[in-house]
Amino acid sequence: MQKAGSDSKKVNGPLWVNAEITYKCPLHCVFCYNPVDYATFGPELTTDEWLKTFREARELGAVQLGLSGGEPLMRDDVEIMVAETSKMGYYVNLITSGIGLTEKRIAAFKEGGLGQIQLSFQDSTKELNDFLSSTRTFDLKSKVAKLIKEYEYPMVLNVVLHRLNIDHIEEILNMAEAMGAEHVELANSQYYAWAMENRKHLMPSRPQLERAEEITNRFRERVGNKMKVYFVVPDYYADRPKACMNGWATTFLNVAADGLALPCHEARMLPGLEFPNVRDHDVRWIWQESPGFSAYRGDDWMQEPCRSCSEKTKDFGGCRCQAFMLTGDATNADPVCDKSPHHHLVTEQVELARNRNRRQQRSRRSSYSATTRTRAISLPGISKSRHPGTAAHLLHDRFGDRRISFPGRDFRGRTR
Numbered sequence: 128m129q130k131a132g133s134d135s136k137k138v139n140g141p142l143w144v145n146a147e148i149t150y151k152c153p154l155h156c157v158f159c160y161n162p163v164d165y166a167t168f169g170p171e172l173t174t175d176e177w178l179k180t181f182r183e184a185r186e187l188g189a190v191q192l193g194l195s196g197g198e199p200l201m202r203d204d205v206e207i208m209v210a211e212t213s214k215m216g217y218y219v220n221l222i223t224s225g226i227g228l229t230e231k232r233i234a235a236f237k238e239g240g241l242g243q244i245q246l247s248f249q250d251s252t253k254e255l256n257d258f259l260s261s262t263r264t265f266d267l268k269s270k271v272a273k274l275i276k277e278y279e280y281p282m283v284l285n286v287v288l289h290r291l292n293i294d295h296i297e298e299i300l301n302m303a304e305a306m307g308a309e310h311v312e313l314a315n316s317q318y319y320a321w322a323m324e325n326r327k328h329l330m331p332s333r334p335q336l337e338r339a340e341e342i343t344n345r346f347r348e349r350v351g352n353k354m355k356v357y358f359v360v361p362d363y364y365a366d367r368p369k370a371c372m373n374g375w376a377t378t379f380l381n382v383a384a385d386g387l388a389l390p391c392h393e394a395r396m397l398p399g400l401e402f403p404n405v406r407d408h409d410v411r412w413i414w415q416e417s418p419g420f421s422a423y424r425g426d427d428w429m430q431e432p433c434r435s436c437s438e439k440t441k442d443f444g445g446c447r448c449q450a451f452m453l454t455g456d457a458t459n460a461d462p463v464c465d466k467s468p469h470h471h472l473v474t475e476q477v478e479l480a481r482n483r484n485r486r487q488q489r490s491r492r493s494s495y496s497a498t499t500r501t502r503a504i505s506l507p508g509i510s511k512s513r514h515p516g517t518a519a520h521l522l523h524d525r526f527g528d529r530r531i532s533f534p535g536r537d538f539r540g541r542t543r
């Protein structure tokens with residue numbers, strides 16, 4: 128069923144398939160984009176079900192395949208997926224924390240035709256990296272980074288930025304350079320799923336952001352073409368919304384671990400929409416005919432101010448999921464837009480982040496620095512003599528209410 132004004136014959140794509148092949152992950156990142164209730168979902172697709180899905184999407188014209196999670200390497204059939212989908216003609220990209228990437232596996236991926244490995248770090252320091260992921264993984268990730276270079280993959284480093292690590296931006300960039308990264312993605316946390324749960328702890332202040340951008344620009348000038356650095360600003364600080372997913376169901380097909388097909392990572396939460404499962408339907412029907420994928424194509428669904436806005440073909444009214452999360456109605460304009468009557472919901476958060484930062488600055492009488500082999504971290508407001516412990520303990524102390532949420536852990540770090 129198509130909505131009026133969106134002719135199914137004109138539906139192209141998808142071009143890009145993101146396969147969340149498992150929600151399992153050994154890390155417990157505070158900004159994880161796994162759904163907060165992922166533990167209640169049905170069983171993962173089998174290898175054959177995944178390959179059938181990839182084949183059907185390829186027949187529709189998909190050219191890029193991201194194998195992600197959770198942590199995709201928690202599955203032992205990734206080598207088969209890489210080899211088979213490369214033969215289908217996909218450019219295949221592995222999006223990983225690095226945990227589980229042994230030399231044997233990377234050799235098999237090379238043999239199978241894997242195009243690119245995107246490795247994530249949480250910070251340039253062992254202490255904060257390990258705190259933010261609630262695991263001791265920094266050293267392991269560093270070894271994996273070397274392995275990726277040894278196997279002559281372009282190094283694509285991803286660091287999610289937020290209030291807790293954004294002041295380390297210079298050290299993060301220097302770490303990327305020392306590792307020989309060709310691409311660095313500094314993506315400020317977007318507030319969905321676990322990042323939404325932890326938004327008040329994660330949102331940077333405007334001065335933090337401005338400083339980070341300035342340092343990034345200076346770094347870009349210094350390294351020139353040697354390294355491509357992407358700096359993604361949190362959209363709460365913009366006055367126009369992002370063109371989420373390049374428009375609803377125009378380009379991007381997300382398939383969740385349990386087989387649910389979605390036009391974006393977060394659409395499962397939207398009320399009133401039913402999304403199909405690749406176990407029950409082929410990708411052609413899902414993409415071209417299913418009501419969920421047709422719901423926000425075109426512009427018939429738009430309300431004012433989007434409906435009459437001259438920029439609606441540029442940003443498509445922003446993000447449907449963010450509009451729903453913040454206003455309760457997915458057909459509203461994304462409140463990031465300053466034309467939205469709900470824009471105050473975003474500016475209030477910006478103001479709160481500014482006040483939190485000011486409060487912190489006022490309480491800065493001393494600083495703590497924990498020296499690692501290569502660099503030091505600075506945790507303002509924490510006295511070294513009072514707190515000789517790990518950064519994890521110190522950061523818990525910074526959160527007065529001690530309510531930061533880790534997927535799979537309670538707020539004290541115990542496994543749930």
Ligand code: FES
Nearest residue numbers: 371391446447448
């Ligand atoms: Fe769902 Fe933006 S994340 S439309």
